[in-house]
Amino acid sequence: xxLFLGLDGGGTKxxxxxxxxxxxxxxxxxxxxxxxxxxxxxxxADVVGSGTRAVLAAAGRSAADVTHAFLGLPGHGxxxxxxxxxxAIPEPVLGHRRYTVGNDMLAGWAGSLGGRDGINVIAGTGSxxxxxxxxxxxxxxxxxxLIGDEGSAHWIARRGLNAFSRMADGRLPRSALYDLLRxxxxxxxxxxxxxxxxxxxxxxxxxVAALSRVVTAAAGAGDPVxxxxxxxxxxxxxxxxxxxxxxxxxxxxxxxxxVSSSGGVFSDDGFRSRFAARLAxxxxxxxxxxxxxxxxxxxxxxxxxxxxxxxxxxxxxxxxDTAEPAAVVDVTG
Numbered sequence: 001x002x003l004f005l006g007l008d009g010g011g012t013k014x015x016x017x018x019x020x021x022x023x024x025x026x027x028x029x030x031x032x033x034x035x036x037x038x039x040x041x042x043x044x045a046d047v048v049g050s051g052t053r054a055v056l057a058a059a060g061r062s063a064a065d066v067t068h069a070f071l072g073l074p075g076h077g078x079x080x081x082x083x084x085x086x087x088a089i090p091e092p093v094l095g096h097r098r099y100t101v102g103n104d105m106l107a108g109w110a111g112s113l114g115g116r117d118g119i120n121v122i123a124g125t126g127s128x129x130x131x132x133x134x135x136x137x138x139x140x141x142x143x144x145x146l147i148g149d150e151g152s153a154h155w156i157a158r159r160g161l162n163a164f165s166r167m168a169d170g171r172l173p174r175s176a177l178y179d180l181l182r183x184x185x186x187x188x189x190x191x192x193x194x195x196x197x198x199x200x201x202x203x204x205x206x207x208v209a210a211l212s213r214v215v216t217a218a219a220g221a222g223d224p225v226x227x228x229x230x231x232x233x234x235x236x237x238x239x240x241x242x243x244x245x246x247x248x249x250x251x252x253x254x255x256x257x258x259v260s261s262s263g264g265v266f267s268d269d270g271f272r273s274r275f276a277a278r279l280a281x282x283x284x285x286x287x288x289x290x291x292x293x294x295x296x297x298x299x300x301x302x303x304x305x306x307x308x309x310x311x312x313x314x315x316x317x318x319x320x321d322t323a324e325p326a327a328v329v330d331v332t333g
Contacts, residue, residue, distance in 0.1 A: 002314055003061060005069035005099075006304025007051060008107040009034040009044075011125065012206070015301035016051035018059050021067070021309070023317030027058040028301070035074035041085045044073065049093045069099040070308035072107035072300070078142075100311045104300070105130045105139065111303020112260035112296035115316045119244050119291075121237050124263030125209040127152035129240035131248045131257075138247035140240040145205060151236035153212035153265050154205060159229045160215040161208075164193065177218040177226045184214045216268040233265070234274045241291065242282065256292040262300070 002021035007014065016029040033039055034047040048071065056063060069090060076086055083101075090099045109120040109130045119131035126149040128141035145154045164181045166172035168190035187193050201207040218226035245257055259279060266272050275293075282290040298306065302320060309316050 002067040002309075002312070003065050004305050004308040004312070005052065005055065005066050006107065006301055006306070006308050007048065007069070007071040007073075008300040008304045009047070009071070009073045009104050011035045011038055011074055014047050014051060015299075016055050017301045017305050018055040018061065018066075019302070019305045019320075021314060021317065023320040025302070025321055026061070027055040029054040029058070036082055036086060037075045041082060041089075044086065045089045048089050052090075052093050063094040064096070066094060066096075066098065067314070068308045068312035069094060070107070070304045070311060071099065071101045072104035072304050072307070073101060074104050076101060076103045078103075098312075100308070102307070103139075103142075105142065106307050107300040107304035108262050109260075109303065110306040110310070111298040111300045112262055113258060113294070114297040115303075115306040115310055116258070117248075118258035118260065118294070119241055119248075120260045120262060121241050122263045123152055123233075123237055123261070123265035125149075125153050125205055127155065127237065127240070127263070127265075129237070129244045131244040133248040136248040138244050140243050145208075151233040151240070151265075153209035153263075155236075156215050156229060156233050156265065157208050157211035159232070160211060160218075160226065161193070161197070163225050163229070164190075172225070175218070175225050176221045176223040177215065180218050180221075181211070181214050184211065212265065213268075216265075216271055220268075220270050230271055230274055234271070234278045237275060238278050238282065241279065245290070250290075256289045258294050259291045260294050260296050262296055 005018050007016045010033060012033050014031045014034045017025060018027045019025045029051045031047055031051050034044045036044050071090060073086055076083060087101045091097055105128055108122060112120045117133045119129055121129040126142060128139060130139045141148060143149060149155050160177060164178055167174045167178040185193060185196055187196060197203060215226045215229055219230050241259055279291050279293055298320060306316055
């Protein structure tokens with residue numbers, strides 16, 4: 001029996017899954033963050049080791065039984081020095097080299113599209129798009145909140161904060177966004193926002209990104225400023241999809257390219273509707289619809305398993321038993 005291990009890492013949590021080649025989940029582990037940019041490489045190694053040993057023990061299997069493992073780690077591929085260290089982490093845990101380490105976007109892509117050709121666009125705290133068609137692959141975005149991450153929750157929040165400052169100064173007429181942001185932050189005076197964001201929050205990515213929900217709420221209430229911010233965010237994300245599609249090529253048979261979406265920004269129905277409408281407006285060379293928006297098939301942790309199956313050269317199961325297995329280990333508290 002073939003056995004595959006998948007790890008989907010993140011800035012807030014990590015999931016490890018053990019599944020067989022028939023698509024049956026045997027064990028699942030949930031643990032703390034494993035982004036080397038936030039916690040360091042040593043902490044990442046601790047999380048990988050704990051999660052791997054936990055799912056193997058829960059399923060009554062050994063590391064030698066694993067046909068292939070895929071570890072999707074945040075920040076992989078973004079620093080040559082760190083990559084060398086991250087790539088070496090699984091070997092002492094597994095005792096063999098039947099594994100692949102890559103960026104966690106690969107797990108998101110493989111899960112959302114079931115390992116089939118297409119593009120996955122991510123709009124969470126950050127943003128990026130990734131696609132594959134045959135042997136052609138391409139990534140756009142993921143440059144961090146300082147350099148890029150256009151269309152992400154952090155980017156939307158920054159645009160909302162800037163609009164608030166203009167409204168507070170009188171450079172822009174006040175709208176629902178102004179009142180909602182004051183209510184959400186609980187500030188007594190407008191300039192208190194500076195101390196809250198820069199001192200109390202230390203400009204934290206997570207805290208700032210959470211304010212994107214104020215912008216989506218304001219847009220839902222008919223605020224034109226907030227709506228304009230979301231329209232700009234949608235355009236940025238569609239541009240990412242457009243560039244990826246250009247690099248990996250069209251299907252060639254006239255069918256639209258499958259596009260899936262993931263990340264917290266898309267959990268807002270209004271934003272998702274804006275994105276769907278804008279994507280549907282894209283036309284191919286034959287004037288037909290260029291893209292089709294599809295619902296994600298599998299969560300990213302199972303996407304990591306799908307990627308492991310592909311790397312092993314095995315057929316991806318047609319269906320997956322996604323029911324929660326009896327062997328679940330959750331150490332996230």
